[in-house]
Amino acid sequence: MRLVQVLIPNGTRESVLAVLDDEAIDYAVVDETGRGDFEALVSFPIPESGVEAVLDRLEGAGLREDAYTIVLATETVISRRIGRLEKRYSGLRISREELVARAEDLAPAGSTYVAFLVLSTVIATAGLLLDSAATIIGAMVVAPLMGPAITASVGTVLGDERLASRGVTFQVVGLALAIAVGAVMGWLLKDTFLLPPALDIREIPQVAERTSPTFLSLFLALGSGIAGAISVMRNAGSALVGVAIAVALIPPAATAGLGLAWGYEMVALAAGTLVLVNLLAINLSALLLFYLAGYRPVADDSFDPAAVRRSVLTRLAGIVAGMLLLSVVLGAVTVVEYLTNEVELELDAEARAMLDDPEYEGLNYEGITTEFDFRQYVSEEEYEVEIIVGVEQGATVPPDLARRLDDRLSQATGVDLSVRVGFLDEQVS
Template structure:
């Protein structure tokens, strides 16, 4: 339930009372005796779904918008009369005015926003380098990215240019600040005793997960946007949804920063694509769902203009996401190819170990050097095979070629095969 309190200027009391009667809500009038600007305060307990019709009716009746109308959430209302009101005003979403206010609150002051973002990025960067999923999740609790992502879409839908611009600016500069923070931390840590000698950032599982994104990442971002809108318009689970959106944005942004610190172009491109797809997808779903939910500018004359703006923005976002998804599709295909080659090599080596044609030889995969860039550069995979043989046994001169031919037949790919032979004696 909500408690709507209207500060009524001199001469407008009858207008407010008539409007309340037309809407069908109960009210109480309190005489105002402060400075003489207002003659009364009208208090009306209403369901959430009745707030927007009530405020719209007051506006249409000519109520002075320079006055005060306060909407507060009522924790508990003890009255059997509320059941009738709830049955009359069916709905679960909050009013347009509450939506705008909450979206504005979710986009904090710039100083607070950037401090929290830098701290969360520092924690997320440490989690990436330490391969600690728990640390990364902890960083998400601090990240304030949900507010700007939703504020931008709310501003467009309700025709609040200031709110929309603020949301976009905070998103863009926030992600740039996140990337710069991670790059600085990576540059400071690189080559220090805090990282092991020969540390390869691309081999860290948490980092690798974000530099080999696939098309499923689009669904994660779309889901985050849907959850964000639902939590906002129904006022549920905003903290958890904020974590979900932060998970989609901060870790890949930090990965881009690490790619800059390590001067690794592939990291920058793949993780950067993931960041952009996530950010655009969240904004796209927020725009569409807010409009479908029925939110419109309070001035009817502006509806067509706002609808045109939304259509153009949705078109731009869809095209941008589609183009970026081609990159994700390429990464998905390349990742599949590298995994398929490694899997086929492992399977065939196991088969060769059981093949009587190779007598007592045991084949072990030592290493498969086949990265995403090799798929598109048309570089042959380099497979190192460790072969255990009984002491004194000799292998044919063409043994390495025979191993290569078997593996090429299994993988369907031309390979460069290195065979390492080891004399092995096992105890009974």
Template sequence: MRYLEVTVPEGKREVVLEILEDEGIDYVVSDETSGRGYAAVVRFPVPTRAVEPLLDRLKRAGIGDEASVVVINAETVLSEQFSTLRDRYSRGGQLGARTSRQVLRTKADELTPPFSIYTVMLLISAVVATAGLLADSPAVVIGAMVIAPLLGPALAANVGIVTGDARLKSTGFRYQIVGVAMVVVASIALATLARFAGLEPAGVDIVVATELEERVAPNLFSLAVALGAGIAGILSLTRGFSEAIVGVMIAAALIPPSAAVGITVAWGMYGAAIGAAVLVIVNLLSINLAALATLWIAGYRPQGLFEVSPTRTPTYTYAAIFGVGLLVLAAPLAGVTLLEFHTTELESAAEEEVEAVLAEPQYDGLESDDVAVELDGDYPIQSVERVVVTVTTRNPEPESGLADRLYEEIEPHSDDSLIVEVQYIVSEERGEDDDTDAQRVTIRTADGT
């Protein structure tokens, strides 16, 4: 429920009161004596669903921007006439419906902090996210998501589009673009300092050693977070759900990938940086497309029939830009997804073939310990490089012909040429209780050719 206070311009008092009477609204009228061109102040409670159509009707009657309107949350209204009005606007649905268009603009604007505060909070978030990724600490990365103020700009841009508010739209897009750029630049600076300080693990792939791997080679499932965040963000704004939780979702889609771009650039891994950058752009497009579609489906439009068409065109234009960009950039994500499916299938088939080969009599005493498919590390679109088969044995000598035999069985399951590498874990008995020592030894590598 809402409680409205409308300052009525001179000459419009009768028009306003006629509309309120026609709507069946209980109201209180006070004379306005400030001498600033107002005739009266009208106060009245209305159901939430009634705010937008009522203000639209007042505007069509000539009560424009010169009137002052204050909308306040109302806890309880005890009135039989108000109960009738509430039932009429509930339309058989849940009470406390969507936020009015006018309040929606205000809420979106309030969720966008001053630029100085926005900059400071994002820089802090970038530092925390970069440190968390380098330290391979999910808890620290989550902390970076919590403090990132990205919800307001993402929602403001799309509220501005569907309601025809150019200022809100430009502010939202500017904050988003500048914010992501700041995170990337800050992450490059911090990661460069970390690398020069000797924090790079010697001989270890930084992508594999940290939480970066899923962000530099993203798949189509990465879209789920961004699309869900965009939809949930609008629902939180229009239906009163917790904005804080939704803000973490939006930050989860943007902050870690942006920090991943900075880290991989600092480490000179430009292919991985491209993969992370694609994920950032895809998530930005997904959040905005989902938010825009949710707003439009929910029926948010500018006031009046004559204002729908001018706003429908830019809304469709932005939706097309978001959609086409998303489709183009989703192509490499689809490639990564197909590669993951292929890798899983190849690993499963290789495990079966290894078990079948080792069950043959000539390989008695050998047992499969692990089968792993390794990629070539050529980010963002990788390919299968080798299959590593680890077996346990008590014989310190490699089994002649095993690598070639495994290659013959595994290679048909792959579309590309690959290497089959056989590693041995040599175990030795010791003591009366048959305790064993096991030592991993790479005896031989073979590609079957």
């Protein structure tokens, strides 16, 4: 529920009150004596979904933009008469004016934005190097990235170029700064006593997670954008949703920075691609949801519905085109991951099936370890496979077991392998 207070300009009192009477809205009017431009102050309660429609009608009745209109959130309205308004305005979204106000509130001042972004990147970079998911999530609470994403989408659907430009600029500059901070921090920490000697960041699980982006990565970004738009429209849960948006952007940006610091071009490229794809996906889902929710610019003499539609569609087309271009990388990584897992499963199944043969009675298959990677397979390198075999008492181990396994696995997968067999003494009762 909202409480709207409007200062009525001179000469428009009757037309403004006629609109409220026509809407069957209860109101209270107080004569204004403080300034000569206004003749009265009218206050009335209304459900949040009805604010935009009523204000539009009041503007048509002579309520100018230079007048004062205050929309206040109310804790409770006690009246049996308010029920009919709640039935008429049963929606859940806030008004266009409140949406703009919330978007501007979510986008902090430039200095505040930079400070929080740098701090969150520093914490996230430390979390990546420590392989600490909890630290990374803690950094996301600080990251101020939800505001710019929402601001850009709100500005686009409402035809506010200033708001849209500010949101886009904050996002692009912010993520570039996050990558730079990650690179500087990595360069300062590399080869110091704070990190293990000869650390290979590619082997850190939290880093590796951001360097092999697949199509599944899009679900986080798309879901975060939709959740962000819903939380703003319904004024609920923005802080928690902001964490989800930051998770999709800050850790891969910090990973790209670490890749630059360590000189691993592929790490920087893969993580940078994930940043851009997630950024586009968040903006796509938020922009689309705001537009489908019915938000449009103020319907004045300059309002052109066709122009607004063209502007939104143009930006949507640009975002989709960028995502499709970058999705080539995601598609390639997705296929590579699938083929790699398929080969690893086939190696496991073939080794297990061979040792289950009666010819190898007393030899029990325990497991297989391989670092096979389909991306490197195209270079026709030889891959080492380690198989652990349990040997029961009295069992005979063929002297060429490793060669036999090599022949069978290589023939089944078509991969040039080097098989190494380790044995465990086993007792079976």
